[in-house]
Amino acid sequence: MNTRTLPYREALREGLREALQRDPRVFLMGEDVGRYGGTYAVSHGLLEEFGEARIRDTPLCESTFTGAGIGAALNGMRPIVEIMTVNFSLLALDQIMNNAATLRHMSGGQLGVPLVIRMTTGGGRQLAAQHSHSLEGWYAHIPGLRIVTPATHEDARGMLLTALEDPDPVLIFEHALLLGVEGPVEGPPHPVDIDQAAVRRAGSQVSLVTYGGMLHKTLEAAARLAEEGIDAEVLDLRTLRPLDDTAIMTSLRKTHRAVVVDEGWRSGSLAAEIIARINEQAFFELDAPPMRVCSQEVPVPYARHLEEAAIPQAEDIIAAVHQLFG
């Protein structure tokens, strides 16, 4: 296999291009996905390649273009809806929650919504409190949705292809800080497993459980911990709903310590859910209380030093691990 290096946004684009080539039912719809080339240049060039019917610029109406994606999915298409940023998805939350997630069950199994919704998430770009949050944990609360968070370049292009094969709605959260990061891919884009978490760094003394944009800070923390002689395992959840409990508990049975790293706010967070599951399923494996590193409970501020203080950093992860070994 030939290994290449490319920016995350280009990996996303490779996934989109492959999806559009594979299946005539696939089309991309959202704000500025076409002529502008995508807010973050993810879909740059696709309008010229696939035309206006399949690369559809919409007016600013998140609720309606998301709902239209649901309707088109109900009517046999495989739409990809792009929402510019996670905070804007709240304008479409009614459609996501009350229609996409609900229709199969509410109709007694007659209907299905094979829709993919992509959006950027996360902070770190000094965009303040209406562009920087990590709400994937909220969405992971909703039965009927599948939530995936590609942290690697292979996942960035492959998860989209797998999501399009899913008969149910899949939300893909792409961390904005990753967009320009270079990383490896092998060969042409292909669907990847989205059922299982992945061990990104094997270790024996503590399990660092994370996902998405936090994976890279967590790997950095693990590398620094290794220099001190602490051997951390890093588990990339990849899918936040449904959670791969088996992978979490397998890692924990090896290390007996856990730190969950989650960019969401602490209270009612995905991290809280994971720790609850650890307590339910592996309590007696624990050598220390499970810890979590989450965002501070403030709207994400603009000033760089304040934003850095609000969002988990490698130092915070290291400090949490130190507490465990204290």
Add this chain to the structure above:
Amino acid sequence: MSAPTPAPHPAIGAAGLNDPVHARALLWQMIRIRRFEEKCAELYSSGRIRGFLHLYIGEEAIAAGAMPALRATDHVLATYREHGHALARGVPAGAIMAEMYGKQEGCSGGRGGSMHLFDADRHFFGGSAIVAGALPLAVGFALADRLRHDDRITACFFGDGAVAEGEFHESLNLAALWQLPVLFLCENNYYAMGTALDRAQSQTDLAAKAGSYRLATESVDGMDVVAVARATEAAVDYVRSGQGPMFLEYRTYRFRAHSMFDPERYRDSTEVEQWKQRCPIETFARDAVATGLLEASSREDIVGEVDQEIAEAIDFAEAGTWESPATLSRDVYARAVPAGGATTDREAQP
């Protein structure tokens, strides 16, 4: 005075028909919906039906007149006041009644209830209880057909309350911008639950409001089943011809309360009584007999027929079965996801 007093205006009425078979079919459907819902109200009072129950009584001319204008392959979306639409679309009365009972033989398997009737085979997509929530879906249904070069159209029923929601405006804009085959069918009964139209809308001429999105509009007397049928046929032809979406307003009135929990403090009984004088069943039956289109005995015959069907529907619902809670989590996902996590056994459907 909130709702306009029903003014005498040029009605088409039975005089606009010359086919007794057609006339009987329209009257039959209206009486069928009326009797079905009167029975639902009784069953609600006796506790057989629970949840919310929103009756369509007074508005039957719309579903009865409009639905036959659509092809079986067209898509229909409606609101939580949709018993009449489901019946007129051909969803079996027994399956609807069983749904209201919460039985698994119901048209949504007992998961939906009165507000969420679905029948995918009949392209009847509910059954939405989020006001205006179905309009974006209708845009998407039509977009899919447009992308496939299919000449099906999507008909979306909603009330005047939806016109205040952002999704109404976004959906009309998008459908008009993309020239999609959507027929927006507004059942204006002058009240969004208890809020009168003129207490909610700066512009109470809803067709004028819709027209600002540059799509074709029409308003019609929703108490006149023939006027409804004619206007809807024309609108369907227009939309199917590829000229873009259309907004059709039916001016109508709800004779009963908003739901079974409504003390009706927001409108006075004289207004209700005035509208009842224009009952679509009474006026059409009277005119059809007067013009010799139907026999005087027709109405009684129809009542007998539909009462028989409704009795059978109730028997069907009574004889229906309750889904075991063991299968509660079925159909959350197409493939089973075990509670509590790992997805190693996704293929096993209970």
